[in-house]
Amino acid sequence: MSPWQEVDGLADGPLAGVRIVDLSRLLAGPYCTMILGDLGADVIKVEKPTNGDETRFTDSMVVGESGYYLGMNRNKRGITADVRTPEGAEIVRRLATDADVLIENFRPRYLDARSLGYDELKLDNPRLVYCSITGYGTRGPLVDRPGMDILTQASCGLMAITGEDGRAPVRIGPPVADFGAAFLASIAILAALRARDVTGTGQKIDLSLMSASFALVANFAAGALNSDQEVPRLGSAHPQIVPYQAFETSDGYVAIGIINKKFWVRFCELLGCPEWANDERFRRNRDRIANREILVPFIEERIRKSTTAHWLEVLEKADIPCAPVASLREALEHEQSTANGQVMTIEHPRLGPMRCLGLPYEFTDTPGSIRLAPPDHGEHTAAVLAAIGYSPEDIARLEGSAVV
Structure with a gap:
């Protein structure tokens, strides 16, 4: 048997x-x-x-x-x-x-x-x-x-x-x-x-x-193997895309990912800073990476003024990739999970x-x-x-x- x-x-x-x-x-x-x-x-x-x-x-x-x-x-x-x-x-x-x-x-x-x-x-x-x-x-x-x-x-x-x-x-x-x-x-x-x-x-x-x-870490390994640069420690941020991280709101956090020019232009408009889209320091992703320490504090200052719910509403309406930073229990209980x-x-x-x-x-x-x-x-x-x-x-x- x-x-x-x-x-x-x-x-x-x-x-x-x-x-x-x-x-x-x-x-x-x-x-x-x-x-x-x-x-x-x-x-x-x-x-x-x-x-x-x-x-x-x-x-x-x-x-x-x-x-x-x-x-x-x-x-x-x-x-x-x-x-x-x-x-x-x-x-x-x-x-x-x-x-x-x-x-x-x-x-x-x-x-x-x-x-x-x-x-x-x-x-x-x-x-x-x-x-x-x-x-x-x-x-x-x-x-x-x-x-x-x-x-x-x-x-x-x-x-x-x-x-x-x-x-x-x-x-x-x-x-x-x-x-x-x-x-x-x-x-x-x-x-x-x-x-x-x-x-x-x-x-x-x-x-x-x-x-x-x-x-x-295949995406990071290629850079580490073919250059003399180490990948930096950036918290929720991404070493190769900016902005791509969690930002503090007035009552929580919201994650935002700007992966192309279209999203960047819309994001600048929502923040009330449309001029950033053509600013030589921030126009391309490589520029934003080089000037991360200047740009990110500008964004943080504006995001912190409103609630998570506010930012989710306006970002989603503009079709900009975003999500609330949820706890595990909150995520599992969300109707999307069900x-x-x-x-x-x-x-x-x-x-x-x-x-x-x-x-x-x-x-x-x-x-x-x-x-x-x-x-x-x-x-x-x-x-x-x-x-x-x-x-x-x-x-x-x-x-x-x-x-x-």
Whole structure:
């Protein structure tokens, strides 16, 4: 019997029938497998028997559960297995034999030492796509260092360009190195599955938080690589476009983006300064960049005189790109979020009705879906082990020895 038969045929979506063994924890790997699960893949999440995924205990924003964990782990079945033991490693090998994808984010060589590396697993399943997410890749002087979002943001230049000029560097709020790695891993896995359709064989994918971080600053990296200039730290402002930042109003903040001459001319008129449009200091974007320290205070002085609602009204009427600086809760509660299905409600076995983010895309013919709430620690262990040939006595023995 296959461990996948329990849900085969129940999932819709473009990845229905794709089978994934998820050995990852924390954020990058789990978010990647959640994306694939949302698209219909059947994901079995394997956690260590003691405590499980570290994100289960990172916060208490949701009563009785970690919001961090809930946000990364829907549409998965959860089992426990201690891969440090021969018996736990054997469970993973059996799962991998019948899987399409295995994803892990241990340090390099950790799973190789337990006979769970790609070179061994592909012998029993040559169609396996094996994705490894590390902190700094598989070569080089940093290869054995732990991969964490804050460390990667610091070492890859993201913190150095985030924050206000003259003040301490700031970590970008969301863990963008982790999220970037998750998105890139999803793309790479889909590409490898497509290649397998042609060649009949799987392959190994290696990517890192470092490579993901550099991918996120591609527009800035080109300048840094081909000049001797560093990207300045400008708060909400943009180093390559002016004005393109949040401005303080009399009761809040409004974000404004002037990306072409048409918007600039209209903006100058709204501010009561039409002459700025032809002022040699401000006429072109390159001029405004060079004279940022003169122009921005002029704009700030005028924007600060009226409310956010006033500026949104007049800017929107003139079709100038703008938005209020909203809190996360305000943004999630906005009617636009509801209209696009960005917030949904699912049923959690312990928490009851639970609101969560919806799918960020729509398909006309094969839509994804939210089928399973994030699993409790080891919730599906017995069922999955039974499906891959373990008897009730075997399962009891493994539980007694803390392998599962």
